[in-house]
Amino acid sequence: MVTLPSDKEAFIAHYDQSKDRLPGNNLAWLNEIRAKNIALFNDIGLPTAKTELWKFTSLNPLKKQAFSAPETSEPAANDELPRLMDSASSVRLVFIDGNYSDALSDSTLPTGVTMESLAAVLDNGNSDLNQERLSRPRAEEQPLVALNTALMADGYILSISKDVSLEKTIEILHLGSGKAESTHHTRNIISVGSSSKATIIEHNADHGENAYFSNAATDISVNENATLHHYRVQASNKSAFLVSSTEVEVGKGATYDSFLLNTGARLARSEINVSLAAENSACHLNGTYMGTDDQHCDITTRVDHKTPHTTCDEVIKGVLAGRARGVFQGKIIVHEQAQKTVGNQSHRAMLLSDRAEVDVKPELEIFADDVICSHGCTSGQIDEDALFYLRSRGLSQEQAQSLLVNAFLADAVEAVQNEDLKDLFLVRISDWLENNPNKPA
Amino acid sequence: MLEIKNLHAEVDGKSILQGIDLNINKGEVHAIMGPNGSGKSTLANVLAGRDDYEVTEGGIFFDGKDISELEPEERAGEGIFLAFQYPVEIPGVTNTTFLKEALNAQRRYRGEEELDGMEFVKMIRGKTKELGIKDDMLKRAVNVGFSGGEKKRNDILQMAVLNPKLAVLDETDSGLDIDALKVVAEGVNKLRAENNAILVITHYQRLLNYIVPDQVHVLANGKIRRSGGKELALELEEKGYADYSGEAA
Numbered sequence: 001m002v003t004l005p006s007d008k009e010a011f012i013a014h015y016d017q018s019k020d021r022l023p024g025n026n027l028a029w030l031n032e033i034r035a036k037n038i039a040l041f042n043d044i045g046l047p048t049a050k051t052e053l054w055k056f057t058s059l060n061p062l063k064k065q066a067f068s069a070p071e072t073s074e075p076a077a078n079d080e081l082p083r084l085m086d087s088a089s090s091v092r093l094v095f096i097d098g099n100y101s102d103a104l105s106d107s108t109l110p111t112g113v114t115m116e117s118l119a120a121v122l123d124n125g126n127s128d129l130n131q132e133r134l135s136r137p138r139a140e141e142q143p144l145v146a147l148n149t150a151l152m153a154d155g156y157i158l159s160i161s162k163d164v165s166l167e168k169t170i171e172i173l174h175l176g177s178g179k180a181e182s183t184h185h186t187r188n189i190i191s192v193g194s195s196s197k198a199t200i201i202e203h204n205a206d207h208g209e210n211a212y213f214s215n216a217a218t219d220i221s222v223n224e225n226a227t228l229h230h231y232r233v234q235a236s237n238k239s240a241f242l243v244s245s246t247e248v249e250v251g252k253g254a255t256y257d258s259f260l261l262n263t264g265a266r267l268a269r270s271e272i273n274v275s276l277a278a279e280n281s282a283c284h285l286n287g288t289y290m291g292t293d294d295q296h297c298d299i300t301t302r303v304d305h306k307t308p309h310t311t312c313d314e315v316i317k318g319v320l321a322g323r324a325r326g327v328f329q330g331k332i333i334v335h336e337q338a339q340k341t342v343g344n345q346s347h348r349a350m351l352l353s354d355r356a357e358v359d360v361k362p363e364l365e366i367f368a369d370d371v372i373c374s375h376g377c378t379s380g381q382i383d384e385d386a387l388f389y390l391r392s393r394g395l396s397q398e399q400a401q402s403l404l405v406n407a408f409l410a411d412a413v414e415a416v417q418n419e420d421l422k423d424l425f426l427v428r429i430s431d432w433l434e435n436n437p438n439k440p441a
Numbered sequence: 442m443l444e445i446k447n448l449h450a451e452v453d454g455k456s457i458l459q460g461i462d463l464n465i466n467k468g469e470v471h472a473i474m475g476p477n478g479s480g481k482s483t484l485a486n487v488l489a490g491r492d493d494y495e496v497t498e499g500g501i502f503f504d505g506k507d508i509s510e511l512e513p514e515e516r517a518g519e520g521i522f523l524a525f526q527y528p529v530e531i532p533g534v535t536n537t538t539f540l541k542e543a544l545n546a547q548r549r550y551r552g553e554e555e556l557d558g559m560e561f562v563k564m565i566r567g568k569t570k571e572l573g574i575k576d577d578m579l580k581r582a583v584n585v586g587f588s589g590g591e592k593k594r595n596d597i598l599q600m601a602v603l604n605p606k607l608a609v610l611d612e613t614d615s616g617l618d619i620d621a622l623k624v625v626a627e628g629v630n631k632l633r634a635e636n637n638a639i640l641v642i643t644h645y646q647r648l649l650n651y652i653v654p655d656q657v658h659v660l661a662n663g664k665i666r667r668s669g670g671k672e673l674a675l676e677l678e679e680k681g682y683a684d685y686s687g688e689a690a
């Protein structure tokens with residue numbers, strides 16, 4: 001059998017090489033968790049086509065690429081760091097190759113916000129961070145989360161106290177420095193105190209075009225009557241592998257509002273699981289993705305309605321050119337006691353080339369009887385009649401296509417309430433259209 | 442201005458136009474009438490350059506230039522405008538954005554200065570006022586949720602903004618009640634001028650009461666079977682198309 005450079009064994013070797021220098025290596029309970037999770041990963045291995053949640057996303061391109069063990073060394077300062085929001089309306093935290101950089105991050109956080117780096121917390125060993133917060137309920141189905149738990153080297157622990165309404169957006173930059181073959185297993189925790197409101201925008205960007213592997217796991221709790229707007233701009237270079245798993249717990253009367261914009265990565269897989277276990281909890285899982293060349297973008301969501309009167313809205317739109325592939329898997333589970341659930345899901349993909357492909361798997365599992373649920377998935381080519389109509393008025397083929405694709409995607413951005421961010425997403429969409437070959441192949 | 446010579450065209454290998462000859466001069470209004478399926482919309486689409494239609498013989502000359510190989514946007518730039526039988530809805534693109542992009546694309550094609558935002562707004566306000574169209578129509582997505590009448594009025598607005606040399610109106614009267622039809626016809630008549638021409642395509646004579654043609658042509662089975670003055674339309678109204686194709690109208 002041919003061994004690929006980054007098969008299961010390679011990652012297990014990363015663990016062996018780095019376990020004595022990972023943060024918190026003097027904490028017995030942590031070493032135990034890491035050991036347990038690498039054993040779990042060893043049992044399951046990397047996801048394959050047979051793994052239930054990975055049917056449509058193959059990690060073969062990742063396996064063919066060599067990667068090295070996580071490094072905990074201080075990141076080098078970089079000249080230009082991308083920033084999405086201006087400094088008057090945001091505070092920015094900076095992670096380089098998965099490691100927090102205190103020096104490059106804004107020093108003052110808004111009142112009511114605390115941020116600690118995971119590495120610091122584990123090394124100091126004096127936090128209330130415990131086993132509970134680092135174990136996932138379904139780790140058996142999430143081998144990459146198990147790998148993350150075994151190898152996590154840094155991340156953020158962000159807490160927003162109760163009764164604060166943040167005016168400034170918290171921007172978190174995840175920058176790839178350009179170092180080849182690097183792997184980042186970041187572990188993040190966000191908690192929003194009751195009756196608070198916060199906006200967090202995460203930005204994946206890079207210096208250089210080298211391949212790296214980012215495997216993030218984020219646990220979020222939005223407490224009673226709080227609202228978290230969680231946005232992501234995934235604009236990594238087109239060699240990067242960007243895998244993330246986000247687990248959200250939404251409290252009574254609280255809202256988790258997310259929007260994902262993906263233009264980057266060779267392979268991007270974003271898994272979001274939301275538990276609506278308290279009355280009047282709500283979530284919005286919206287997004288747009290754009291792919292070209294051999295990019296692969298996977299959005300996999302699961303929403304568990306566990307109690308009466310919970311709501312979920314999900315609108316995702318994608319545009320694929322070249323040989324790009326899109327995957328949307330959306331599961332909505334309405335548990336028996338979750339009467340009066342409202343769940344609406346839609347995914348629409350536009351294929352700009354004959355070789356682009358999309359796989360979708362919407363799943364509704366409803367065990368309650370008094371619910372309003374809908375889902376719809378469509379995919380197709382650009383509307384030829386509309387193209388001809390626009391061209392007959394003087395627009396070139398490219399202009400007409402661009403206008404139609406833009407309108408198609410912009411519709412999904414309507415869900416974003418923050419006007420500045422809405423504009424930012426719209427600009428990203430037009431930039432993508434301008435810079436990417438968008439002629440039908 | 443427009444010279445169509447022995448034009449043959451096919452769709453999906455099916456021959457539809459079988460030798461059309463037609464000349465339209467500056468300042469003239471021509472009408473093409475014919476039974477359903479006779480090839481009227483095909484002719485309109487071929488003039489506008491739709492690529493599912495293949496010209497197999499003959500040619501189309503516009504101001505002396507052979508345009509049969511030009512892209513649709515190039516023909517638009519040359520001054521050809523097609524009001525579609527079924528105007529297309531474009532969700533998410535407002536009329537203003539669409540008109541501005543279209544006008545500036547045509548101006549670029551002709552080597553003219555583009556209009557900036559201010560100039561465009563001023564121009565378009567003038568046009569809506571002239572045609573009695575409410576400004577809120579500009580903010581709406583192109584044809585989305587428009588009634589049949591609104592769609593056709595939107596065509597007239599586009600025509601007024603783009604100011605084509607040749608406007609081809611394909612069944613502009615279909616689906617309109619008499620009041621809407623009058624409004625649309627009035628719009629078209631406002632745009633009649635010495636330097637441009639109009640080709641009205643219709644199945645029924647009634648539109649021609651309001652847009653009075655200089656010449657009427659009967660198209661049947663892919664060929665022009667007869668041409669005459671405006672009285673020909675009245676004759677067709679009375680007798681139908683049975684004489685021309687051996688099939689009922």
Ligand SMILES: Nc1ncnc2c1ncn2[C@@H]1O[C@H](COP(=O)(O)OP(=O)(O)O)[C@@H](O)[C@H]1O
Binds near residue numbers: 455483484493
């Ligand atoms: N895109 C197409 N594909 C196949 N056949 C077509 C297409 N468009 C028109 N036709 C056929 O060509 C003939 C003429 O159609 P059309 O030009 O629409 O007629 P009219 O507008 O006079 O009613 C009809 O037989 C019609 O079925």
Ligand SMILES: [Mg+2]
Binds near residue numbers: 481482483526
């Ligand atoms: Mg027709």
